[in-house]
């Protein structure tokens with residue numbers, strides 16, 4: 113059996129210390145001891161985009177999963193969908209009512225018991241965006257799939273999107289394969305929003321399995337498909353080649 | 355508006371496999387207010403469907419129900435449960451006036467199936483009738499189809515679990531299914547989900563009798579709730595309390611060891627089923643306890659839907675003849691029934707037995723109990739090696755046990771008798787063997803021994819599905835458990851053991867239920883549901899002919915004291931037991947002679963319709 117230890121890259125992650133701390137203190141605490149962690153501000157604190165100052169090249173943040181801690185409980189799916197895609201809303205109260213199938217994080221379950229949550233890897237070469245056949249808008253230079261906002265999130269302009277599914281195939285072919293076509297509109301869904309800087313999945317994962325990390329291609333399962341990740345985990349945990 | 359309540363779809367999916375009629379049936383508000391969901395609502399439905407006693411559990415009329423509860427589908431910690439409710443194929447009363455009398459059966463299973471039923475738009479699924487040939491049901495929101503399962507009939511559960519994902523080409527389906535044991539109507543067959551989560555206690559045989567291999571469900575919806583603000587507040591409280599303090603004893607115990615933690619402690623305390631319940635302490639428990647499991651097999655902790663406790667463990671057998679088996683376990687029940695109760699200390703062999711039991715689809719509690727009985731009968735010379743098809747079924751012989759398990763599932767040779775449960779086996783063997791046939795009403799006792807535990811003895815005796823370790827040892831616990839089982843939440847999330855296992859209390863459960871439904875619930879009203887459910891179950895059993903003589907325990911517990919361990923010499927006292935039972939009936943407002951609930955009690959609980 114290979115070692116089943118937590119890789120160094122997960123040094124800090126969501127933690128139950130939050131129970132004793134306010135959310136703000138929690139984020140501060142993580143930020144102070146952050147190391148490779150890039151934290152997105154919550155609680156109204158000022159948010160700055162994340163740059164690799166050395167090269168000037170833009171590097172994004174993404175939700176990374178520590179598969180040795182994940183239990184497959186799908187709390188992340190439930191809270192992601194409640195925040196980002198609730199089925200019913202009631203005034204200013206977030207409804208907590210979403211169906212996990214609409215979540216931007218997706219837990220793939222396998223037999224033998226392996227659960228593989230995946231979410232957008234924030235690829236630096238944005239294959240999804242580059243595959244979009246819609247002609248860039250002359251003013252904004254945006255296709256129907258583009259990056260926007262302070263986190264340069266993958267965003268779909270549903271008015272201009274033709275529902276061709278190219279982005280979905282591109283994501284599957286050269287990255288995680290998180291995107292899928294909305295069954296009703298054919299337009300892409302499951303683009304992680306980082307929840308406006310306060311990731312719900314990370315906050316509620318009961319097992320501290322999730323982190324916000326600066327993209328690092330050396331990350332052990334980076335941009336791998338859930339099936340490939342499951343294969344690796346099967347080997348590592350059960351010494352199986354499935 | 356009076357009919358304005360929330361948290362439910364207010365419909366049941368009703369599938370008749372004989373006529374292939376598929377319809378949705380409205381659930382009246384009254385039933386929801388009185389029975390909530392899960393075990394409670396299932397009980398009300400079976401009462402309504404089976405209008406007279408003596409209808410065979412394996413007959414097409416017997417409804418097989420999959421009942422989530424009002425918490426199911428919401429991101430509430432540990433709200434993962436579904437209760438399978440049906441008439442039991444395991445139990446029978448002493449009174450033989452009706453040939454097919456039996457109790458109700460309800461079996462509670464975690465995972466993802468219960469929430470998914472609610473996502474698909476139903477508060478429950480009821481299956482009746484019998485398909486002409488092996489079939490399975492696929493439910494995708496409001497599209498419901500009965501499909502041909504002939505190609506899958508005979509398939510073991512692990513293989514089927516993989517095959518069905520391929521067949522449906524979508525891993526978001528949640529499925530539950532039976533194995534060969536259910537197909538062959540082994541009375542204690544179970545229904546499995548994700549290959550290791552099981553609804554046991556006989557419900558698999560009912561599914562098999564309907565020629566139903568599997569149900570797959572997937573949905574995109576969600577029920578509305580009444581008050582979002584109240585819900586968010588109550589949900590936060592539940593999230594903060596359901597685990598107890600993180601890194602406290604409760605989370606630590608479940609996450610690190612699961613229920614297997616109790617293998618060591620209950621053996622130490624003399625409360626474990628050992629050597630067919632002859633002893634309460636197993637001298638070789640260290641070889642199969644949680645620590646050993648962690649060292650030898652476990653690599654991963656896993657959890658049911660939205661559950662922060664992760665009591666399940668999966669692992670691989672790493673050496674010896676059973677190498678490459680990947681499975682979950684042992685848990686307390688499986689580790690005791692296929693370990694200590696059979697004097698098996700070979701950890702890898704036990705893992706293989708547990709894997710096979712699940713793979714073939716049988717209730718490991720009952721199977722371990724039946725095999726323990728055979729081992730004792732063999733030791734006593736009541737059955738011979740020839741009777742056992744040549745198996746040398748001595749204590750601890752794990753290889754014979756593994757072969758025996760397979761014989762049961764396929765009803766091969768002696769397995770054909772063993773498949774009928776320990777009560778039937780001892781009746782066949784006779785020679786006074788009923789003294790050590792460890793069942794109540796025909797359902798085998800679980801892994802908790804009772805020589806030194808009179809409250810648990812009471813609980814086994816009066817439990818409405820036959821011997822049950824989850825019934826509750828006191829009247830208030832029983833009512834609490836019946837109410838919790840009607841919500842769709844796992845009792846591990848509650849404060850069922852206030853001292854060691856703090857958690858969500860009944861008050862907060864009521865608060866959450868109020869926010870979801872818009873109907874006012876407080877703890878009294880909530881607990882009243884539990885009492886109502888328990889009494890309706892009792893009335894169902896009473897109508898089937900169960901009386902005081904059926905609330906009885908095998909002689910072993912009154913006659914043969916433990917010979918070793920912390921509780922050496924412990925024994926139940928018949929007079930004390932009878933006095934305790936008398937007191938129970940009186941407190942319940944049941945007639946101590948017949949066990950019938952008084953009309954006054956029934957009316958007070960709104961069960962006047964049973965009188």
Ligand code: SF4
Nearest residue numbers: 182183185186188317
């Ligand atoms: S909430 Fe955490 S433990 Fe649960 S499935 Fe998601 S990542 Fe895994």
Ligand code: SF4
Nearest residue numbers: 232233235240283287
């Ligand atoms: S290709 Fe997929 S994973 Fe990569 S940025 Fe696009 S959506 Fe995210």
Ligand code: SF4
Nearest residue numbers: 192304305306311313
């Ligand atoms: S950060 Fe937010 S949008 Fe992204 S996966 Fe987590 S919960 Fe979903």
